Amino acid sequence: MMTAKNGVKLGVTTSFDAHSHLPEVDARHPDHPRVVCGTCESDWEAVLAHAASDARVIPMLGLHPWFVAEASPEWAPTLESLLWSHPAGVGECGLDFAGKDTDRASQEAAFLIQLRLAHVLQRPIAMHVVQAWGRIIDLLREESVPSAAMVHAYSGSPETARVLQSMGVFLSFSGDLLNPDRSRLRESLQAVDASHLLLETDGTADLVRVVAAAASIRGVSAENLAAQTWENGQRCFRGWLA
Numbered sequence: 001m002m003t004a005k006n007g008v009k010l011g012v013t014t015s016f017d018a019h020s021h022l023p024e025v026d027a028r029h030p031d032h033p034r035v036v037c038g039t040c041e042s043d044w045e046a047v048l049a050h051a052a053s054d055a056r057v058i059p060m061l062g063l064h065p066w067f068v069a070e071a072s073p074e075w076a077p078t079l080e081s082l083l084w085s086h087p088a089g090v091g092e093c094g095l096d097f098a099g100k101d102t103d104r105a106s107q108e109a110a111f112l113i114q115l116r117l118a119h120v121l122q123r124p125i126a127m128h129v130v131q132a133w134g135r136i137i138d139l140l141r142e143e144s145v146p147s148a149a150m151v152h153a154y155s156g157s158p159e160t161a162r163v164l165q166s167m168g169v170f171l172s173f174s175g176d177l178l179n180p181d182r183s184r185l186r187e188s189l190q191a192v193d194a195s196h197l198l199l200e201t202d203g204t205a206d207l208v209r210v211v212a213a214a215a216s217i218r219g220v221s222a223e224n225l226a227a228q229t230w231e232n233g234q235r236c237f238r239g240w241l242a
Contacts, residue, residue, distance in 0.1 A: 175205025
């Protein structure tokens with residue numbers, strides 16, 4: 001069993017959660033290190049306050065593609081100011097082209113602002129991608145991939161997984177692995193090299209079950225997978241895990 005710098009034991013129950021959201025007010029906080037992402041202007045300050053109260057939290061601030069249309073005209077300078085003044089990553093941001101009436105141009109513009117902030121500030125970026133795999137790859141190639149980048153709740157094909165990891169992007173898998181009908185997702189999980197794999201709860205799943213499911217699919221022990229994803233988290237979030 002590995003031990004982190006802060007003494008947290010890294011067994012199956014204390015692995016690294018690569019993507020979560022603010023807990024319910026009365027919820028018991030997990031005892032493992034975790035990334036907590038903001039998604040819109042109204043929760044950025046709360047994410048920072050939550051991180052300030054819990055050393056196990058890595059905060060990230062971003063404008064989720066679902067909320068681009070309702071963002072204020074000042075969202076971008078506000079986000080930039082908060083990122084300059086706080087040690088937080090960028091995200092959750094990205095592209096979601098699932099809806100028929102999606103304003104793709106506005107989503108892309110918002111994503112590019114945040115991608116460029118990740119470059120300038122040298123911060124990790126967490127990307128939400130749904131039915132926009134070709135476009136996200138094109139934009140990452142045009143702008144280049146930041147030094148630390150991950151796609152959360154990966155749902156693309158094994159082929160796309162190989163392309164993204166060849167670009168240096170980490171791929172994080174969520175509790176969707178627990179769904180027996182997601183056979184292609186299991187194939188994608190198997191296509192990811194161990195060095196680029198992360199696991200997450202997305203704020204809804206149980207991390208122990210996610211680790212166990214992923215380990216079973218990959219044919220490794222849950223203990224070893226927990227250790228591997230901890231190491232990957234250390235590389236993706238470069239020194240942010242104390």
